[in-house]
Amino acid sequence: xxxxxxxxxxxxxxxxxxxxxxxxxxxxAQAAMMNCKLVxxxxxxxxxxxxxxxxxxxxxGAV
Amino acid sequence: xxxxYSYPKFPYIQSEEQKSSQVRxxxxxxxxxxxxxxxxALDAAAHNIPCVVLDDNDTVxxxxxxxxxxxxxxxxxxxxxxxxxxxxxxxxxxxxKVFFKDRLSYQFDLLxxxxxxxxxxxxxxxxxxxxxxxxxxxxxxQVDLRWxxxxxxxxxxxxxxxxxxxxxxxxxxxxADWVLACDGANSDVRSMVGAQFTGQFFQDRFLIADVIMxxxxxxxxxFWFDPPFHPxxxxxxxxxxxxxWRIDFQLGWDADANEEKKPEKIIPxxxxxxxxxxxxxxxxxxxYQFACRRIDDFRYGRVLFAGDSAxxxxxxxxxxANTGVQDIDNLIWxxxxxIEGDAPITLIDSYNEERAFAADDNLLNxxxxxxxxxxxxASSRLYRDxxxxxxxxxxxxxxxxxxxxxxxxxxxxxxxSSLNTQDEDVFGGGMHPGTNCADAPVKVQGKDAWFLNQIxxxxxxxxxxxxxxxxxxxxxxxxxxxxxxxDIADEKGILAARYDAAPGTTYLIRPDQHVAARWRGFxxxxxxxxLARAVAA
Ligand SMILES: Cc1cc2nc3c(=O)[nH]c(=O)nc-3n(C[C@H](O)[C@H](O)[C@H](O)COP(=O)(O)OP(=O)(O)OC[C@H]3O[C@@H](n4cnc5c(N)ncnc54)[C@H](O)[C@@H]3O)c2cc1C
Numbered sequence: 243x244x245x246x247x248x249x250x251x252x253x254x255x256x257x258x259x260x261x262x263x264x265x266x267x268x269x270x271a272q273a274a275m276m277n278c279k280l281v282x283x284x285x286x287x288x289x290x291x292x293x294x295x296x297x298x299x300x301x302x303g304a305v
Numbered sequence: 306x307x308x309x310y311s312y313p314k315f316p317y318i319q320s321e322e323q324k325s326s327q328v329r330x331x332x333x334x335x336x337x338x339x340x341x342x343x344x345x346a347l348d349a350a351a352h353n354i355p356c357v358v359l360d361d362n363d364t365v366x367x368x369x370x371x372x373x374x375x376x377x378x379x380x381x382x383x384x385x386x387x388x389x390x391x392x393x394x395x396x397x398x399x400x401x402k403v404f405f406k407d408r409l410s411y412q413f414d415l416l417x418x419x420x421x422x423x424x425x426x427x428x429x430x431x432x433x434x435x436x437x438x439x440x441x442x443x444x445x446x447q448v449d450l451r452w453x454x455x456x457x458x459x460x461x462x463x464x465x466x467x468x469x470x471x472x473x474x475x476x477x478x479x480x481a482d483w484v485l486a487c488d489g490a491n492s493d494v495r496s497m498v499g500a501q502f503t504g505q506f507f508q509d510r511f512l513i514a515d516v517i518m519x520x521x522x523x524x525x526x527x528f529w530f531d532p533p534f535h536p537x538x539x540x541x542x543x544x545x546x547x548x549x550w551r552i553d554f555q556l557g558w559d560a561d562a563n564e565e566k567k568p569e570k571i572i573p574x575x576x577x578x579x580x581x582x583x584x585x586x587x588x589x590x591x592x593y594q595f596a597c598r599r600i601d602d603f604r605y606g607r608v609l610f611a612g613d614s615a616x617x618x619x620x621x622x623x624x625x626a627n628t629g630v631q632d633i634d635n636l637i638w639x640x641x642x643x644i645e646g647d648a649p650i651t652l653i654d655s656y657n658e659e660r661a662f663a664a665d666d667n668l669l670n671x672x673x674x675x676x677x678x679x680x681x682x683a684s685s686r687l688y689r690d691x692x693x694x695x696x697x698x699x700x701x702x703x704x705x706x707x708x709x710x711x712x713x714x715x716x717x718x719x720x721x722s723s724l725n726t727q728d729e730d731v732f733g734g735g736m737h738p739g740t741n742c743a744d745a746p747v748k749v750q751g752k753d754a755w756f757l758n759q760i761x762x763x764x765x766x767x768x769x770x771x772x773x774x775x776x777x778x779x780x781x782x783x784x785x786x787x788x789x790x791x792d793i794a795d796e797k798g799i800l801a802a803r804y805d806a807a808p809g810t811t812y813l814i815r816p817d818q819h820v821a822a823r824w825r826g827f828x829x830x831x832x833x834x835x836l837a838r839a840v841a842a
Pocket of ligand 1: 360624629
């Protein structure tokens with residue numbers, strides 16, 4: 243499996259709003275903490291190290 | 306200070322060779338009588354190699370230093386007759402708790418496997434460990450342990466080394482076919498031979514304090530990330546014998562070691578941690594900064610390195626002494642065969658091959674733990690804290706797996722070693738060539754015994770069927786048959802299960818209790834070939 247870059251979420255606009263809204267009322271530190279948890283949760287869900295590595299690269303990570 | 310332990314002072318004795326100014330050639334000179342040099346002396350004696358041990362001091366380790374000893378080194382010490390005494394004095398533990406701020410984040414159980422002679426882990430002050438080994442050495446005529454002997458210089462020759470040694474009576478010269486440098490992390494020998502010692506330095510400083518108190522805390526390993534009594538840093542609490550508790554405080558990179566070591570600085574910290582009303586006495590304290598690095602080659606001509614002189618790891622995971630003991634376990638039988646002319650000198654190079662591989666594994670583990678415990682950037686700290694917060698969720702098992710307060714020392718199997726013979730038959734279970742042998746309860750002449758006590762020191766052919774011969778040899782190296790059902794009884798079937806044995810299964814086991822090869826039958830030609838390979842012939 244490789245990282246899916248095609249649109250994979252039904253109703254993209256609603257998803258995006260949900261993501262942004264989920265951090266409403268948070269200060270920067272709280273939002274940053276939440277983002278870290280989110281990365282960890284989603285990475286674990288994906289599980290496949292190849293896919294995760296590709297995502298790290300696409301996101302501009304030094305891998 | 307030191308209410309619970311009185312330090313022995315070992316006598317300095319001038320050697321005959323210094324008195325007479327006669328330069329003597331020794332087979333083996335061990336530099337340093339720390340845990341690793343002393344283990345080396347015991348193992349040399351077990352292999353009947355006469356040796357001289359030089360130490361610049363005249364007592365044991367000051368302060369507890371290394372605390373946790375894992376099953377494999379205990380098995381090695383048991384082979385050398387000191388393991389049982391250590392276990393009897395040490396405190397066993399198996400539960401670890403990790404706290405984040407003021408809450409329990411999660412706990413782990415070492416889950417020791419049943420039916421092993423040695424426990425998963427014991428805690429024991431380093432001075433006891435050393436004292437017991439010095440006692441045992443006193444009974445061994447092969448070891449000449451010399452206190453107040455400082456190695457000053459080494460000159461390498463083709464087939465030996467020339468040592469300049471200083472004692473209270475002045476300077477004298479000795480020669481050695483082999484020199485084993487067990488002179489610790491700041492090894493002088495390393496610089497004398499021009500070896501490189503590279504890796505990563507960590508900025509953070511740690512305060513370690515031995516505190517005496519009568520406390521009803523359970524015997525567990527407690528680790529705090531960012532506790533209220535020591536904000537932003539980590540703290541570790543461990544129980545040792547004699548009501549001595551070891552506390553490690555992370556201090557951060559800008560701490561002043563001399564300042565932090567003062568009782569008036571330490572006592573308030575400990576009080577804040579324990580709550581004001583608990584009575585305690587401070588026994589010993591020290592501040593240290595650590596590094597993760599290793600020597601580029603464990604052998605320089607006739608000089609070999611083992612223990613901290615060869616590799617230095619962070620204390621998380623208690624790897625320092627544990628891994629050093631396994632260096633010795635790996636080296637001494639090889640040295641014996643080479644000294645006796647029974648194996649080529651290239652066998653010694655497999656020591657570097659196998660133990661550098663293990664050192665890299667340890668360094669990787671200890672660097673990872675250190676990066677988790679002492680995050681190097683705001684963002685890595687955020688990930689660390691996020692992991693710890695997620696770990697509190699009982700459903701989030703995955704996050705608990707990410708929490709790293711030090712992975713406990715496990716032996717590194719030599720899976721790629723050139724001494725192994727690869728499997729040609731199919732085996733289940735974990736006893737691959739290169740792996741240290743699992744223990745199991747057995748019976749010998751009707752009496753309860755342990756499997757590991759039946760092997761070691763020489764090659765063994767563990768045979769789960771009727772072996773057609775009593776031994777198989779390559780040159781003068783011979784592997785003696787140990788037949789299950791005849792020499793040892795496996796009444797519970799645990800040995801057979803751990804070795805995935807069927808009738809006829811045969812294991813070739815090295816003198817350091819590691820698997821060299823295994824088959825589903827007993828084929829003398831194949832065994833002889835594997836034996837030759839295991840001695841680098
Ligand atoms: C403050 C401190 C805390 C530690 N805490 C832990 C811990 O919690 N857990 C853990 O696993 N490990 C810990 N360690 C590391 C552990 O103590 C070492 O891994 C272990 O002692 C290594 O044993 P060694 O025999 O290789 O070296 P050492 O114990 O350092 O012994 C070296 C010996 O060589 C002698 N020597 C040195 N130079 C010469 C010379 N030129 N001539 C003659 N003799 C010489 C020294 O006197 C010494 O006796 C700690 C170390 C220190 C310093």
